[in-house]
Every structure is written in structure tokens, then in C-alpha cells.
Amino acid sequence: MRLLYPVMGVRRRAQISAALETYIARKKGDNTRRLSETQVRQIRNRTGSTISALAREFGVSRATIRDVRDGKSWAHIQDVG
Numbered sequence: 001m002r003l004l005y006p007v008m009g010v011r012r013r014a015q016i017s018a019a020l021e022t023y024i025a026r027k028k029g030d031n032t033r034r035l036s037e038t039q040v041r042q043i044r045n046r047t048g049s050t051i052s053a054l055a056r057e058f059g060v061s062r063a064t065i066r067d068v069r070d071g072k073s074w075a076h077i078q079d080v081g
Helices: 010-022 037-045 051-058 062-070
Strands: none
Touching: 037 051, 037 062, 051 062
């Protein structure tokens, strides 16, 4: 993007500049804020439900549900009961 910036039109450069001004870099672990610890425990305890059904119910992606179940995210939550 930085290589193409000088050859872009004025409007496109203005849009890119505006987007970069509002960009907030996220730290690792910021994606865990959408679910609460209680919800994570519920997800891990619901073994009979499909990943898609849980994703719709909790309003997150299927990948998020899969990561919670596999312990890739929210790994610090050990108590499943």
C-alpha cells in the first residue's frame, strides 16, 4: 500500500489517510472481550450442540466457538464445571 500511495488519486489517498487516522491496533487477546467467562463455560459444557448453532446463539463466528472449545482462546479458564 505504501508503494502505491504516491501514484493513487487524491480522493483515494484522502480515504486511506482517514482510515489510517482512525485505526486502532489491537493487542493479542483483544478478541476475548465479546464473550464473558460464564459464556465460555457454557460453550465448553454444551457438547451436544453444533458449532454453527452455538455461534448463532452467542453472536460470534464459528472459528471463535471452535477456538474456545479447543482451548486456543480463553485458555486461562480451566474450570469447565
